[in-house]
Amino acid sequence: MTTDRQDDVNSDISGLSRRDVLKGGTALGVLAVTGIDSHALAQIGNPSLPAAFRTEIEVSFRVNGDRSSLALDPRSSLLDVLRDQLGLTGAKKGCDHGQCGACTVHVDGRRVASCMTLAVQIDDLDITTIEGLSEGDDLHPMQQAFIDHDALQCGYCTPGQIMAGVACVREEHAGSPQQIREYMSGNLCRCGAYPGIVAAIADAARAMEG
């Protein structure tokens, strides 16, 4: 499901999209651009990349309302750019492969796995991270509901759960506990806070819609 959503995002962004890269790149280039660390590379000769892939690419986007313009390595994931370059460490790295959801952020209002989103894909788009979900000291209803239901333990997956939870409600996928469980199953919680997460999202859905 994550992949589908990302393709949706890809389809409406200008500039370098993953599909363009896939069409235009060599096999080696694709591996490097998508960040796949493959032992196969070492076994098939010198994997030096075309010089074009080393070019830094200017990307301009808004994060939590603030405009950023950065010259980025085309291989950089949105997650690494947020964390390492912008200091927004709320989004977490739990797998770097789109498997756990700890890196979930909103791109133009839709949830994406930022570890699986090349930063160059977000040119001219609006990013919202956990740091931008609430204003000042006022918590977003989803944040408050997570506290109220103790829907967390270690807190590492929590930013991703909350961003996914907000999107889940906006997508109208929070109509029943069963539906919430299904549409929140891309966000893993190893502490096992799932019952609290479902209750929190159901609560927040009422508050968000009310």
Next chain:
Amino acid sequence: MSRNFYPELVRVDACDKVRGITRFGTDNRPENLAHGAFAVATIGKGRVLSVDTLSAEALPGVLSVITHRDTTSLKPAQFLMAGGYAFQTHSPILTAEVAYRGQPVALVLAETLEIAIEAAALLRIDYEEVAFAATMDSPLAEPVAQAQAPMRYPLEDVSVGDALSAYEGGAVKVDSTYGMERQFQNPMELIGTVASWDGDRLTIHEGTQNAGGCKFGVADQLGISPENVTVISPFIGGGFGQKNSMQSQLVLAAFASRQLGRPVKIVVPRRQLFHDTTSRPATRQRVRLAADREGRLVGALYDVDAQTSKLDFFPAEHADTAARFYGYPAFKSFTRLIRTDIPTPGYMRAPFEHAAAFAIESAMDELSYQLKMDPVELRLRNDTAVDVVSGLPHSSRHVAECLRRGAETFGWSRRNPKPRSMVAANGDLIGMGVAIGLYSGSGGPTRARIIARRDGTVTVNVGIHEMGQGAVTAIINVVAKRLGVQPSAVTAMVGDTSGVPQPLTAGSWGSTSAMPAVEAVCDALMQALAEAGVETSGNVPLGEMVARTGRDEIQTDASSVAPGQDPQVLGRTDTGRVAPAGPVYPGFVTYSYAVHFVEVHVEASTGRIRVPRVVSMFDCGRVLSPRTARSQAIGGVVWGIGGTLREGAETDARYGGVMNGDIAEYLIPVNADIGSIEVGFIDEPDFQVNRSGVKGLGEVVMAGVAPAITNAVYHATETRVRDLPVRLEMLLRSQE
């Protein structure tokens, strides 16, 4: 539900956590940070012959490539259970040896993570490969009787009475063997280090359950004074035992940082965490139970094969738990360690108790059908107030009450005892199962410090780590109640070696060790106020008491040890070592207990198992923080569901390593896997084991979930599953 002694306190760090501002170890980004990435071994065992670094070093942005030729000044790490600080004796990249597939063999440092990853892939590494044993069944695997293994802390087999004769003479018998694959902790936070030097002083930011061990361990490896090392780990993104000791990357990050003269960050990728850190060892357990016609056990024989590495003898403590389930008149265990070429296994949540409960409680269920006796009744008949191994009384054991309350809450009386007799409206087979679990009640030496200020605020510093279990919330609940202050006036400092020593938080001895120290330091504070001439018995607010001393703040220190421990044992935790006591204390034995009731629905044609409902009751002594305890208990049941129906590492014995080494292929529970989980606590303090009355909760919560599920599966399908994880084909095969 009885009313809790301690109030419902909202998790004190929840607000920061929901805002994403809690800073975990590798969220730290000092100026001029360099990034590290490993190249890992592509052979099952052998040694590195050469590393061609030319292409990698030619890449713009690469700062350094570190191989075993560069690390000769570093001392190898030592295994935690052999007097050291690390999860195993072997230190990757400190020698040319490759002990297992996926082991790091070189470290690349670069300006960015992308460049480091690319450069690591450019390294050309030649190996000499030798034959290896990747699994317990491999021809080169080496079984060793544990009682004969040269271990620093030897473990004897358990022997009570003449178990073999008792078994052979029993009227009703079970003889079954239960298997379990390797399982991996997979905390959501990846293991990683941010290392930086200020002159000769090293600062480490790392999510670890053992900041003290990391401090002393990395100092030892680097050959520097531990006083020059500070390890900071105030929040851990889940540990579950995988972060309980020094990991491979720590010394390398510190070394690289010193070489480069700039801070270094290494985050170990998820796949590498399946190949260079601990796991719950694979096991085979044979259980032979014999009972009389009334269902009273007369003897038990228990044989365990547990996987270890060829590097270390990881202790297999299954028998110590198995012997405490019931009042067996005779019990005999025999444990073998099977040496294989994997990283040394370790302490994954309920390391032995999850497996032991699966075996013993499955066998008890099998026995119940032979006896045609209700499984709850069978367990009640074999409950015991005395520990059969030591002959000592249990300090507390509320198993029977857990069984009765759990059965009532669950609605056990509605269960038709006949297998395959209960069917849902949609045709699913319904099964109901019960099992108990237990976990050693341990404790150890801990120091605490408290500062009370004129403005009424209090800061407490204690040796424990907050990994999500709610330790800090419990500490603040205890301090607030004891000192009569608002919880919001109290802050706690944990997991930071710049304060009091930070011993390993694991083994469910976190609260049992830290809370007595917290209570002691509160008492010491009141004592100090009294000695300063302040009246402490009235209703004077604490800040006012401090003011009356004429000082701005009062600071006191205190410490505690477990029953029977010499206070000198504090010297061990002061130097980063482990020193727990229990479950056998002078004059008594202490365990925590769990009872789980599980309902499964099995889709009749596909065998798909769902767990719509679990009711669990826990006897963990005093509940210090009802809200976080409840969450921890629910999470433990989720762990039990995963550890039964989902989790197993798969190894191709020809190649070694873990084939399903990521969290899309190694399945951990997702939200859709989890239904209703209702938990309850007996909340009876056990003041024999410590002054706080706590027995430990973090691990017992998952012990016994596995057999409760497979017992329910048997009730639903009449198929006995004896291997975990349960796979659909196990159910389908039996229907052919």
